[in-house]
Amino acid sequence: MARSVTVDMTGPWPHKPYTFRALQKTFGLMWVRCDTCRRYAALRLTGLLDVDYRTKRFSCSRCGSEAWVCVVEPTKEKGMQDYCLDEVEDPQRHPAAVDRLTGKRPRRKVAHSSGELPGRKIDPRR
């Protein structure tokens, strides 16, 4: 397990590290949460299992803020008991999130005071 592996991005290495599949093996069911709406949903990994989770960004389909993957259900965390399970049947990316994720940099007309942090964040708490 601890041997280091040089990942050849072009090679057929079948066991990629840092995939959602690896995360799921470690943590089981995971969640994505929006700190703006204080809502969360089960993380659906359909089509994502072989994706490098370090490159994947999630966003809230309701408000477009970045959404964070967490390994503990938010309502079981101290201070997050008011988070609301809000599964969206067929979530669509919020237009603001599409712009952000595709690297378009729209002039920021939207007030940006909701404490959205730059950069990716995988919740390190267990």
Ligand SMILES: [Zn+2]
């Ligand atoms: Zn939201």
